[in-house]
Amino acid sequence: MKSYLDFEKPIAELDTRVAELRATAEDSGDLDIESEIAKLAAKSEAMLAATYARLTPWQKTQVARHPLRPHFTDYVNLVFTDFVPLGGDRVYGEDAAILGGFARLNGQRVMLIGHEKGNDTASRIKHNFGMAKPEGYRKAIRLMEMASKFGVPVVTLVDTAGAFPGVEAEERGQAEAIARSTEACLGLKVPMVAVIVGEGGSGGAVAIAAANKVLMLEHSIYSVISPEGASSILWRTPEKAADAATAMKVTAQDLLELKVIDGIVAEPLGGAHRDAARTAAALGAAIERELKALAKVKPDALLRQREDRFLAIGSL
Incomplete structure (x- = not known):
């Protein structure tokens, strides 16, 4: 079942018309309207291509949050095999907003860590919409240290609006946990590849994305604060979120130009949600390519490369 965003309404109307005509053709076997259906379907496809070729940063934000x-x-399920989930931070408890464990990518063992937002009301509540608490980041630290001990590369999939801002998270040391997780990334002596697959928001994203190579899916976003948050601070209203998204350069294309990220993984026409299998195949190939290149780099060089790439961000 398709779900359309606000800016996709003209496409939705065409698709609805195509569906209606197909239903009519099935009900009336002697009615030949296949040519009309083909024309409308082609028009819908062309409109979709034209729309996604000129998405604004705010529209990309909406796609990233689809x-x-x-x-x-x-x-x-689509990219990795033999996933063995590992839970708990050995300090406080389990945080379902960040999941992780050993897995295989085309036979190569990796430590896979990432945010999980959930896909329905119950699972979104369970995973706290991908907004991790300190125990989530401490679990990530534990898994990264385990990977380093056994010489296993780390792969992270980032998708969060930001770390959980609740009082209980602050009481349990949210800022310290994020800082320690970022430090753990930077201190790894094994290759690390991070991919922003949806939203990469604030320190909640950087905490598991301070990698040797940082990639982004084509319609994902990555920023120090959400567009709504920036709008509320700068203009005292969330209604300027579209302007904030443009000013902050949140898109993969902007961030590649600014050398904040290292590459962009193409999505199917209309976004990852229209063809998850094709997106997953492209994602897996991109991660595998980066891991193969990093496998040739010695541990000390991996540390220096990671340090150099982040210190260079913003320098003239």
């Missing part, structure tokens, strides 16, 4: 967009568990 309710049907694939999440961590989808990619686990």
